[in-house]
Amino acid sequence: DIQMTQSPSSLPASVGDRVTITCRASQSIGSYLNWYQQKPGKAPKLLIYVASNLQSGVPSRFSGSGSGTDFTLTISSLQPDDFATYYCQQSYLIPSFGPGTKVDIK
Amino acid sequence: QVQLQESGPGLVKPSETLSLTCTVSGDSIGDYYWTWIRQPPGKGLEWIGYIYDSGSTNYNPSLKSRVSISVDTSKNQFSLKLKSVTAADTAVYFCARGLTAELSGFYYYYMDVWGKGTTVTVSS
Numbered sequence: 006d007i008q009m010t011q012s013p014s015s016l017p018a019s020v021g022d023r024v025t026i027t028c029r030a031s032q033s034i035g036s037y038l039n040w041y042q043q044k045p046g047k048a049p050k051l052l053i054y055v056a057s058n059l060q061s062g063v064p065s066r067f068s069g070s071g072s073g074t075d076f077t078l079t080i081s082s083l084q085p086d087d088f089a090t091y092y093c094q095q096s097y098l099i100p101s102f103g104p105g106t107k108v109d110i111k
Numbered sequence: 112q113v114q115l116q117e118s119g120p121g122l123v124k125p126s127e128t129l130s131l132t133c134t135v136s137g138d139s140i141g142d143y144y145w146t147w148i149r150q151p152p153g154k155g156l157e158w159i160g161y162i163y164d165s166g167s168t169n170y171n172p173s174l175k176s177r178v179s180i181s182v183d184t185s186k187n188q189f190s191l192k193l194k195s196v197t198a199a200d201t202a203v204y205f206c207a208r209g210l211t212a213e214l215s216g217f218y219y220y221y222m223d224v225w226g227k228g229t230t231v232t233v234s235s
Contacts, residue, residue, distance in 0.1 A: 006172075036214075039221040041156075048205055048225035049148075049156065055212055055219045092156055096220040099171055100158040 007031050007095055009103035017111035024080040026106045028093035033073045037097035040069055040078045043105075044089045052091075053078065083108070113138040115206050115226035123200075123233050129193040133206030133226055140182060144209030145189040146222055147180060149202040157202075161209055162189060196233045203228040 008031040018024050028038065036056040041049035051060045053069035056076060066081040080087055088110060093103040119131035133145070147159040160170035162180040170178050174193070182189040193200060207222040 035217075037219055041222075043156075048207075048228050049222075050225070051221060051223050054221040054223075055214060058212070060223065094156075094158075094221075099169075100220065102156040102158065104155050 007034060007098050007101055009093055009095055009101055011091075011093060011103040011106045014104065014106060016106055016108045018083050018108055019111045020083055020085055022083045022111075024083050024087075024108060026078045026091055026093075026108075028071075028076040028078070028103050030074045030076075030095055030097075034095045034097035036072050037095055038069075038071065038076050039094045039096065040067075041092045041094060041102075042087075042089045043092065049092065080108075113208065113224050115208065115224060117204060117206050117226045117229040119229060119231070121230055121232060123196055123231060124235050125197055125233055126195055129191070129196050129200060129231055129233070131191045131204055131206075131229065131231070132188050133190070135187045135189070135208075140184050140187050140189065144211070144220060145180070145182060146207045146209040147191045148205045148207060148222075148225075149200075150205070150228075151199075151202045159191065159193075159204075163209075198233050201231065201233045203230050 010029045012027045038056045040053040043049040057069045090105045090107045114136045116134045123129045144161040144163045146161040162168045177194045179192045205228045206226045208224040209222045211218040
């Protein structure tokens with residue numbers, strides 16, 4: 006099994022902040038890494054696939070980077086609609102998700 | 112625009128079988144990885160498995176002995192069955208469309224469209 010970790014688990018932030026979330030895999034997964042955003046009571050929404058590819062319709066303030074074991078999701082300027090929980094997900098082997106990072110209001 | 116909608120009983124008794132259906136609208140079932148994911152209350156996401164190519168399946172090893180996913184192309188639906196459920200199977204269950212991106216000869220799986228989710232409680 007590949008274990009995914011995320012840091013921080015909680016991230017207080019303000020509108021306009023640059024936000025960075027880190028995801029780490031227990032073994033190298035190449036670029037087999039996706040990012041999702043989930044709001045309370047809603048389904049997850051795909052943001053980034055294959056580590057750095059922006060899903061159609063997702064604002065360009067979201068970006069992803071990394072390969073191997075270490076990945077980051079960056080929001081260049083946090084907007085009110087971005088307060089949510091973010092999950093990374095690996096698809097190198099049996100798919101699994103990280104525990105999530107909750108971005109909330111500082 | 113493709114949409115997915117889960118349906119099925121919201122309450123299942125312990126030791127019984129959980130059965131859910133996902134109806135796909137706006138596109139035909141085919142050439143995708145039709146996926147189930149669940150989320151226990153207040154917890155993270157767990158990938159359950161998928162079916163593709165109208166029959167091939169891949170399941171989470173932690174659930175493999177209890178789970179089956181099938182597809183009905185005539186109804187544009189795919190289904191999940193989870194047998195011998197316990198309270199630990201209480202969760203919101205999501206269906207999703209999985210697909211692969213081909214880059215430099217490698218195929219990368221991700222889920223681009225999700226249903227809204229349905230809550231299943233296991234209780235007597």
